[in-house]
Amino acid sequence: MRFNALSRAEAEAELRTCCASRRWAATVAAGRPYDSVEELCAAAGTAVRDLEWPDVEEALAAHPRIGDRPRGAGRESAWSRGEQSGVGDADRAAFAEGNVAYEERFGHVFLICASGRGAAEMLAELRERMGNEPAAERSVVHGELVKITDLRLRKLFA
Numbered sequence: 001m002r003f004n005a006l007s008r009a010e011a012e013a014e015l016r017t018c019c020a021s022r023r024w025a026a027t028v029a030a031g032r033p034y035d036s037v038e039e040l041c042a043a044a045g046t047a048v049r050d051l052e053w054p055d056v057e058e059a060l061a062a063h064p065r066i067g068d069r070p071r072g073a074g075r076e077s078a079w080s081r082g083e084q085s086g087v088g089d090a091d092r093a094a095f096a097e098g099n100v101a102y103e104e105r106f107g108h109v110f111l112i113c114a115s116g117r118g119a120a121e122m123l124a125e126l127r128e129r130m131g132n133e134p135a136a137e138r139s140v141v142h143g144e145l146v147k148i149t150d151l152r153l154r155k156l157f158a
Contacts, residue, residue: 003040003157004033015044018152019145020062021055024048037157044153048146053138059145060108066122067095091119098126105130106137113147 003011008029015025027047034040051059102110110126129137 001034001036001040001157014156015153018044018156019048019059019149021048021051021059023055024051024059024149037154040157041150041153045146045150048149049142051142051145056138056142056145057108060111060141063109063111063148065095065099065109066112066114066126067092067099067119091123094123095119095126098123102126102130106134108141111141111144111148113144113151115148115151 003014006014011029011032012022012025015028016022019025024044024047027050028040028044031043031047034043099110110129112122112125114122129140132140
């Protein structure tokens with residue numbers, strides 16, 4: 001795997017395009033060498049699940065709001081645009097309103113693995129999750145981060 005030959009700094013930079021937590025990237029990079037993408041993804045999944053909430057918040061800070069048009073030419077922006085392809089212009093106002101309410105309630109961006117999901121499904125999920133207690137919502141967010149990170153790692157190393 002080409003990833004095993006990267007310097008530690010290069011490996012962490014590559015990984016942070018999949019999950020912006022510095023702790024996560026350092027943990028996964030330190031676990032090299034990996035024999036396969038599957039082994040890398042398994043280790044990365046464990047490392048995401050082991051993140052403390054401040055590390056998750058660091059990762060959340062890099063995620064655009066659902067319904068916003070991700071800007072920039074970088075890999076993360078391109079991935080976000082593709083993952084949010086199910087959100088059309090007609091849905092943006094509903095997401096803007098829902099995002100404000102969600103962020104006021106929970107203090108962070110609404111995170112959902114958007115890949116392959118339509119706007120109606122994601123809006124319904126946002127509204128349903130508004131009823132969660134903060135601790136339960138943190139658990140859901142953590143799970144969504146695991147899914148997104150795995151998806152992006154597989155894209156990175158495809």
